[in-house]
Amino acid sequence: MTTSVRLAEITDENRDVVCALRVRPGQERFVASVAKSLEDAATTPEGEPWYRAVYAGDEPVGFVMLSWDVPPGRPGILGPYYLWRLLVDGRHQGRGIGRAVLTEVVSLVRADGATELLTSHQPGDDGPGAFYRKFGFAPTGEIDDGEIVVRLGL
Numbered sequence: 001m002t003t004s005v006r007l008a009e010i011t012d013e014n015r016d017v018v019c020a021l022r023v024r025p026g027q028e029r030f031v032a033s034v035a036k037s038l039e040d041a042a043t044t045p046e047g048e049p050w051y052r053a054v055y056a057g058d059e060p061v062g063f064v065m066l067s068w069d070v071p072p073g074r075p076g077i078l079g080p081y082y083l084w085r086l087l088v089d090g091r092h093q094g095r096g097i098g099r100a101v102l103t104e105v106v107s108l109v110r111a112d113g114a115t116e117l118l119t120s121h122q123p124g125d126d127g128p129g130a131f132y133r134k135f136g137f138a139p140t141g142e143i144d145d146g147e148i149v150v151r152l153g154l
Helices: 015-019 034-043 097-111 129-135
Strands: 006-008 049-056 059-067 082-088 116-121 138-144 147-153
Touching: 006 097, 015 034, 015 059, 034 049, 034 059, 034 082, 049 082, 049 097, 059 097, 082 097, 097 116, 097 129, 116 129, 129 147
Parallel strands: 082 116
Antiparallel strands: 006 049, 049 059, 059 082, 116 147, 138 147
């Protein structure tokens, strides 16, 4: 199934509806809320946060946040390109939205000169690890704050 998505800036007009997006019950331990993500972006400027609402048509269905082109040597920041958050609202999961968002993100960071995209995830059979592996991410062998770091070569 191919789902078309577009990434849009978060503005005063769409902030509340985007912040209202939620994963399915039980998935909260794998991804922070949009509100928490925006707070993290504001309090971690050294991570060079770049974030967007994800829309399918005119409906917000998710959220994505990256560390974008972080200069080397910043302690505690993985990068230079790191998928910090990917949230698909529970009502819209299973429609290929996560894959479509990642495809769009890969295209954008590759166009910016990236040679790899990193992310990390909580271990567990019910977590997002299988999703990332299926997309092509491979474990780096590194653990960051208890999360498995994975890499996608671009």
